[in-house]
Amino acid sequence: MKILITGGTGFVGSRLARELLARGTLDGRRIEQLVLADQYPAPEAAADVARDPRVQVRVGKLLEQCQAFVADRFDGVFHLASAVSGECEADFELGLRSNLDSTRALLDALRAAGNVPRLVFSSSVAVFGPDAGNPMPPLVRDDTLPTPQTSYGTHKLVCEHLVADYTRKGFIDGRSARLMTVTVRPGRPNGAASSFFSGIIREPLAGQEAILPVEPSVSHPVSSPARTVQGLIAVFEATQQQMGGRSGLNLPALNVKVSEMLDALEAVAGKTTRALVKQQPDPTIERIVAGWSKGATAARAERLGLKPEAQFADIILQYIADHPGAVTESARAAAAAYQRAHSR
């Protein structure tokens, strides 16, 4: 089968690609071709993926690539490409173009292809927000009323509904999965207002200072990269009946306070590592984060057999195992000791 991943050279995209290549099959069919469409070429960290003979990387804006997808007639699509929340707040038109127009163009291309491809759309927990008439519950559920308070969340929600309608009409077999905040992301901070949720772990592990722009009492639904990729694949492989409706479903979340994240960092990597995190409130980020969910439940995803990580320490250990070169020797040693003490 022929698979397309938009945003395919990005962090989640290339990790998903690596997992699909390792499995070799998807939904019981052999993967013959995997196209990674992205505005950027594959970074060094994804060189192994790009080198696989089944992989074709196509570099260019998604909006300009969609027309070609008609002839590709992909069997399956993971639509991950997206401008992130901070970018969309800073540049309204960029957000509309990257997140709304591009998705519309993709859906129209898949419709024109005529082979009813399966599509997983990566929506986001950012569809939820506090509206005056509709305060958010402490934990957002699959069926909590989404009233997004960012352009990013608005476009994600709008695209969920377009995916549902193209599916209802039989043009695609689409499903939307709301990603939780994926952490720990490797590399540099990105434009997402949620970037610090990775930064406060990644930078100290590398021996660098990190700024915590919010109160440690802030709670947030997060997911590891591995569980997120697992969730995307499970949603692809589910039948529409198993999906339990065409509306977007929440992927599993570990609902965690920043203070608990930092406690886990200290437990895994030591006091001196944690001490590299400096609290320095940023009113802009605090305002954005105040509009975010404090946590999420994921009943429909659980029925697909999906679970969040049990504890945040596991997410830190996953990062260290995946990116040993980005972690100081002392932090690696502390983590190894932590693992010996906690596995028997």
Next chain:
Amino acid sequence: MKILITGGTGFVGSRLARELLARGTLDGRRIEQLVLADQYPAPEAAADVARDPRVQVRVGKLLEQCQAFVADRFDGVFHLASAVSGECEADFELGLRSNLDSTRALLDALRAAGNVPRLVFSSSVAVFGPDAGNPMPPLVRDDTLPTPQTSYGTHKLVCEHLVADYTRKGFIDGRSARLMTVTVRPGRPNGAASSFFSGIIREPLAGQEAILPVEPSVSHPVSSPARTVQGLIAVFEATQQQMGGRSGLNLPALNVKVSEMLDALEAVAGKTTRALVKQQPDPTIERIVAGWSKGATAARAERLGLKPEAQFADIILQYIADHPGAVTESARAAAAAYQRAHSR
């Protein structure tokens, strides 16, 4: 002030225009100019409106008219133009163009104008529908989770969220009001699957047979044209605080069974009039109607002082008073007798 009504020569649009012209003011300011943008010229029934010196009718597709609105710098906009539900199901691209692309073009033009105009978007109770994971409650509320089951409802919901986001960003001062099924509409049946809700009253009153394509036990939230126009104006004149949130609000509904509509028809216009309604099930319409709300509540609209009609007979009397030429003499006489008996 300068007002734009899209769909301005249509039934609700021209009725809204007539009401605004009669009031002379909106939100405390004098109406100097009223532009009616519509793909059709004003029909004979709206000749009085089109003749008013304050009125300018602009005929053409909305998508092609939007660019000119930038220079107009309207103070207020009622965005009513829309392809109806049946049309959107029959022609997917027409629906996307008329209901999604046109609204986007309108919002972008109003944003480009730069004067933060106030906008009322006419959404619809069709945003609600039964999704496998989210069955509809017996009465849909302002905060019921919308999972639309038609392209029409999808586009209305998508546009609600775009209006909310353009408003949040300060580009417009927008608000979305979900119209209930407006009945009794004059004239000919239109492409809406809900068209029969008017037909089963209008045709018998004109001495003609009407087809009832669903069971008489079907219940539905309806509103008279007068209350609908009143609702649109109240929503325009409300402050954002009074609106109680940026998400769409339900306009008041009279929740009525088809059998109750027919009983009211008999009470007002006599047995022979009611006898002109022939039940003839239409599976396509039955399927669509099965996905619609059985009724609605409108808590936020009530806080704006809005109320539905008290009973369906009042809606029939309103139609007869507004369109005496479209009603047989015997039905008019029966209605006059009914009114004498019921007013004291």
